[in-house]
Amino acid sequence: MTLLFIYLYSRYANRKYNDEYEGFFLIKQNDNGKIFEYTINGNINDAVNLSAEIQEFLSENKSATLVSMAIEEMLTNIININENVDTIDIIVRDSDEYILISIKDSGIDFNPIVENDNLEFEF
Numbered sequence: 001m002t003l004l005f006i007y008l009y010s011r012y013a014n015r016k017y018n019d020e021y022e023g024f025f026l027i028k029q030n031d032n033g034k035i036f037e038y039t040i041n042g043n044i045n046d047a048v049n050l051s052a053e054i055q056e057f058l059s060e061n062k063s064a065t066l067v068s069m070a071i072e073e074m075l076t077n078i079i080n081i082n083e084n085v086d087t088i089d090i091i092v093r094d095s096d097e098y099i100l101i102s103i104k105d106s107g108i109d110f111n112p113i114v115e116n117d118n119l120e121f122e123f
Contacts, residue, residue, distance in 0.1 A: 033095030040075070042085030042105070047075035050090065058094055067092075067099055074103060082107030 036057045040046035051072035058064035071090065079085055085107045093100040 033093050036092040036094075037090070039087050039089050042079050042082070042088055042107075044076060044079060047072055047079060047088075050075070054090075054092055057092065058099070061094060061099065063099065067101070071101060071103075078103070078105050078107055 034057070036054060038050060038053070040050050051068045054071055055064050055068035058067055061067070071092070075088060075090075078088060082105070085105050087106060089102075089104040091100075091102040093102075
């Protein structure tokens with residue numbers, strides 16, 4: 001009975017708010033912006049090539065070069081810190097208000113609070 005009520009209310013709310021919300025849990029739709037999704041192998045050449053593709057994807061944004069350089073630096077650090085990274089997933093969402101970057105890798109977890117003797121940085 002409760003599920004039926006939730007289902008019917010979600011249909012009602014979806015119509016009332018002009019399809020702004022969707023699904024059983026009334027999740028707000030997010031159609032803002034363009035999305036770039038890519039998976040690379042854990043090597044420097046793929047990271048550099050992806051940086052150029054991201055710059056082209058963001059070409060209409062004045063921050064395209066800075067964002068692509070920042071992503072390249074993050075990917076390079078992930079590859080250098082880990083002995084073996086199989087794949088790295090990257091999602092870049094470009095909207096009028098912001099650029100959202102999501103990076104997921106199969107390497108070791110990084111926690112800046114915990115000291116790790118395996119991590120070495122060259123300055």
